[in-house]
Amino acid sequence: MDNIIVQKYGGTSVATPERIKNVAMRIINLKKEGKNIVVVVSAMGDTTDDLIELAHQITSNPPSRELDMLLATGEQVSIALLAMAIESMGQDVISLTASQVGIYTDNIHTRARIMDINTERILEELNKDRIVIVAGFQGINEFNDITTLGRGGSDTTAVALASVLNAEMCEILTDVDGVYTADPRIVFNSKKLDTITYEEMLELATLGAKVLHPRSVELAWQYDVPLMVRSSFNEGEGTIVTNMKLENDRVVSGVACDKNVAKASIYGVPSRAGVAYKIFSALADNGIDVDMIVQNMTRDGKTDISFTIAKENLNETSKVLKKVSEELESDGVTFESGLAKVSIVGAGMINHPGVAARMFEALYELGINIELITTSDIKVSCLVKEDRAEEAVRKLHDVFELENI
Amino acid sequence: MDNIIVQKYGGTSVATPERIKNVAMRIINLKKEGKNIVVVVSAMGDTTDDLIELAHQITSNPPSRELDMLLATGEQVSIALLAMAIESMGQDVISLTASQVGIYTDNIHTRARIMDINTERILEELNKDRIVIVAGFQGINEFNDITTLGRGGSDTTAVALASVLNAEMCEILTDVDGVYTADPRIVFNSKKLDTITYEEMLELATLGAKVLHPRSVELAWQYDVPLMVRSSFNEGEGTIVTNMKLENDRVVSGVACDKNVAKASIYGVPSRAGVAYKIFSALADNGIDVDMIVQNMTRDGKTDISFTIAKENLNETSKVLKKVSEELESDGVTFESGLAKVSIVGAGMINHPGVAARMFEALYELGINIELITTSDIKVSCLVKEDRAEEAVRKLHDVFELENI
Numbered sequence: 001m002d003n004i005i006v007q008k009y010g011g012t013s014v015a016t017p018e019r020i021k022n023v024a025m026r027i028i029n030l031k032k033e034g035k036n037i038v039v040v041v042s043a044m045g046d047t048t049d050d051l052i053e054l055a056h057q058i059t060s061n062p063p064s065r066e067l068d069m070l071l072a073t074g075e076q077v078s079i080a081l082l083a084m085a086i087e088s089m090g091q092d093v094i095s096l097t098a099s100q101v102g103i104y105t106d107n108i109h110t111r112a113r114i115m116d117i118n119t120e121r122i123l124e125e126l127n128k129d130r131i132v133i134v135a136g137f138q139g140i141n142e143f144n145d146i147t148t149l150g151r152g153g154s155d156t157t158a159v160a161l162a163s164v165l166n167a168e169m170c171e172i173l174t175d176v177d178g179v180y181t182a183d184p185r186i187v188f189n190s191k192k193l194d195t196i197t198y199e200e201m202l203e204l205a206t207l208g209a210k211v212l213h214p215r216s217v218e219l220a221w222q223y224d225v226p227l228m229v230r231s232s233f234n235e236g237e238g239t240i241v242t243n244m245k246l247e248n249d250r251v252v253s254g255v256a257c258d259k260n261v262a263k264a265s266i267y268g269v270p271s272r273a274g275v276a277y278k279i280f281s282a283l284a285d286n287g288i289d290v291d292m293i294v295q296n297m298t299r300d301g302k303t304d305i306s307f308t309i310a311k312e313n314l315n316e317t318s319k320v321l322k323k324v325s326e327e328l329e330s331d332g333v334t335f336e337s338g339l340a341k342v343s344i345v346g347a348g349m350i351n352h353p354g355v356a357a358r359m360f361e362a363l364y365e366l367g368i369n370i371e372l373i374t375t376s377d378i379k380v381s382c383l384v385k386e387d388r389a390e391e392a393v394r395k396l397h398d399v400f401e402l403e404n405i
Numbered sequence: 406m407d408n409i410i411v412q413k414y415g416g417t418s419v420a421t422p423e424r425i426k427n428v429a430m431r432i433i434n435l436k437k438e439g440k441n442i443v444v445v446v447s448a449m450g451d452t453t454d455d456l457i458e459l460a461h462q463i464t465s466n467p468p469s470r471e472l473d474m475l476l477a478t479g480e481q482v483s484i485a486l487l488a489m490a491i492e493s494m495g496q497d498v499i500s501l502t503a504s505q506v507g508i509y510t511d512n513i514h515t516r517a518r519i520m521d522i523n524t525e526r527i528l529e530e531l532n533k534d535r536i537v538i539v540a541g542f543q544g545i546n547e548f549n550d551i552t553t554l555g556r557g558g559s560d561t562t563a564v565a566l567a568s569v570l571n572a573e574m575c576e577i578l579t580d581v582d583g584v585y586t587a588d589p590r591i592v593f594n595s596k597k598l599d600t601i602t603y604e605e606m607l608e609l610a611t612l613g614a615k616v617l618h619p620r621s622v623e624l625a626w627q628y629d630v631p632l633m634v635r636s637s638f639n640e641g642e643g644t645i646v647t648n649m650k651l652e653n654d655r656v657v658s659g660v661a662c663d664k665n666v667a668k669a670s671i672y673g674v675p676s677r678a679g680v681a682y683k684i685f686s687a688l689a690d691n692g693i694d695v696d697m698i699v700q701n702m703t704r705d706g707k708t709d710i711s712f713t714i715a716k717e718n719l720n721e722t723s724k725v726l727k728k729v730s731e732e733l734e735s736d737g738v739t740f741e742s743g744l745a746k747v748s749i750v751g752a753g754m755i756n757h758p759g760v761a762a763r764m765f766e767a768l769y770e771l772g773i774n775i776e777l778i779t780t781s782d783i784k785v786s787c788l789v790k791e792d793r794a795e796e797a798v799r800k801l802h803d804v805f806e807l808e809n810i
Binding site for chain 2: 017020051054055057058061062063065066067069073074076077079081082083087088094095097099100108144145146210300322386
């Protein structure tokens with residue numbers, strides 16, 4: 001089937017009956033343009049958090065299968081209400097749960113991964129000229145049990161559906177207009193990008209830009225799904241995420257800032273095989289996500305390893321790392337919070353050496369000390385004191401002339 | 406499988422996390438007695454009403470398929486929470502939606518009827534020594550769409566499950582201790598009945614005793630499912646509803662009173678075939694439930710027909726009946742509210758003539774005018790002024806010596 005558009009509306013866009021009606025009108029307008037529309041919806045507003053809170057009133061450690069059973073109701077409510085709104089405006093529509101569509105996942109409750117999607121029912125309904133509303137964030141496993149996809153789940157549902165349906169576009173409708181060169185609340189002359197590559201978007205997503213979840217960008221990249229980020233509150237064109245090579249003159253596409261950062265270091269670790277493995281597998285076993293990792297040079301057979309984590313994991317990390325430090329007979333551990341990660345991202349960086357140096361120079365001019373540095377092909381990230389971060393972002397936006405992009 | 410008990414907990418019993426935990430403890434205690442337990446739960450407290458209200462904020466006339474999609478979330482939330490509570494107390498448990506069990510219904514959304522139940526998954530889980538929690542009130546149709554069963558739905562789910570599982574008992578746990586000879590709020594020396602026949606229970610249910618929905622009693626009767634009504638707040642034995650013939654000396658088992666009554670009459674209707682059909686099909690087409698129906702004798706080729714309806718349907722009934730009256734060229738219509746239906750019920754009545762007469766005598770002694778009379782094999786109902794109804798109930802309880810039952 002041609003002309004398929006998958007749209008995804010987040011929780012904010014469907015937080016009230018009024019907003020649901022607005023979304024319904026918008027979808028109907030798109031339908032009038034002759035599109036075959038599949039809509040993925042999240043739970044209304046704070047519903048998911050409220051349900052988790054309810055579960056915690058029952059038990060501090062809710063079993064994950066039952067938590068998924070509970071959480072999946074949030075999206076089921078939104079799809080029913082959105083379908084009602086659309087039908088009341090005279091347009092044929094049907095809502096479908098993940099079970100009804102056949103969105104099959106693995107068995108890992110609360111963070112399941114999509115394995116396969118059956119397109120039969122959706123295509124059947126589209127062929128009846130109906131708008132199809134699908135519950136995001138959920139799936140079913142081989143036992144016919146309900147699973148949920150974890151963070152970024154609804155975006156992932158939308159991208160996965162766009163992929164299996166060969167949609168011409170997967171639109172992620174959200175409360176921002178698109179992807180900006182920097183957070184407009186920090187940099188007042190930041191610009192909305194018309195296009196961005198998957199790779200850049202992925203880096204930005206991981207760097208704290210809340211626009212798209214990295215997981216959905218990764219999936220879109222892998223299956224070549226054209227993605228658009230746009231506002232659900234106005235009709236403006238958003239930012240298209242594609243595979244297109246950008247013109248060479250765009251070296252840096254954006255500056256990002258993640259303030260939710262703490263640093264942990266283990267120093268004087270005997271430098272031998274398996275040390276890094278021991279440290280980071282211990283953290284992973286405790287469910288702690290690690291971001292930047294830096295290992296300094298070895299001196300006298302000993303090395304220092306630093307890494308960053310989300311602020312809220314600092315206590316847990318401290319416990320784990322102290323234990324590991326004893327086992328490894330390292331000299332000790334240190335921790336620091338109140339930090340921020342400032343990054344520049346751009347696919348053009350690969351062909352332009354010296355970009356990192358210009359970044360370090362800019363920070364030096366501001367007298368900002370850099371605590372850690374990591375780089376990738378299209379990104380340079382520096383860990384700095386949190387209270388200097390916004391200043392750094394503005395300076396970098398300026399230095400790389402992003403206001404003229 | 407032997408030793409299966411099906412328990413059903415209503416919305417009041419699971420209205421808060423605290424109550425859900427109490428219910429969980431109760432179920433675990435029963436499990437320790439060696440029972441195989443299937444629990445049917447309703448939505449928490451007023452959830453269903455809240456969801457309906459939410460739907461009406463979207464549209465005044467929500468499409469029934471989507472309404473079912475919405476309402477079914479209420480029970481899904483309760484089964485997940487109850488399963489969490491039970492699991493957190495160390496007992497193996499699993500919650501199942503109607504779709505996961507395979508509770509198949511017809512296609513009539515919002516008041517579907519159960520056609521078939523697949524016992525495979527439930528028995529499989531019971532064989533793993535798990536408690537099985539099933540969502541009441543819901544089913545799926547041949548298209549894999551979610552349906553709801555309408556009023557009395559969860560009771561019906563429980564009875565239907567008890568039937569297909571050959572359960573030794575279907576316990577309906579509610580906020581009353583059992584079935585009483587009369588409403589204890591009206592008659593202070595009313596007695597809880599140890600047993601009652603399906604037929605008596607059915608009459609009482611239709612007569613306004615809120616304990617059990619007539620539909621579930623009918624189903625239990627049809628499939629010989631032993632039913633017990635008992636309190637969810639204490640461990641006392643309730644009332645068993647069975648096929649057992651009662652001893653002959655119990656002529657009247659209970660007095661019931663339904664205050665939600667209005668009367669409508671159409672008078673001077675040409676007495677010809679199809680008149681009653683026209684009147685009552687017009688009402689049915691408008692979704693108005695009619696209770697007592699009385700047609701008086703024909704005089705001069707004309708007849709009068711009276712019937713009772715729920716108070717809240719009076720306006721709608723008035724509109725419909727006026728239209729029908731014009732079409733039938735009857736002499737006119739009258740309406741009256743502020744009425745109550747007082748009934749006596751007893752399987753022993755069949756063999757004891759004169760019971761109705763004693764009822765009329767009792768009302769006469771109180772100077773209460775009877776507006777309508779209907780009778781069945783095991784029931785006599787009189788329509789009286791609402792403000793005299795409680796007095797009538799007390800007098801009848803007294804006359805038939807129900808305090809000594």
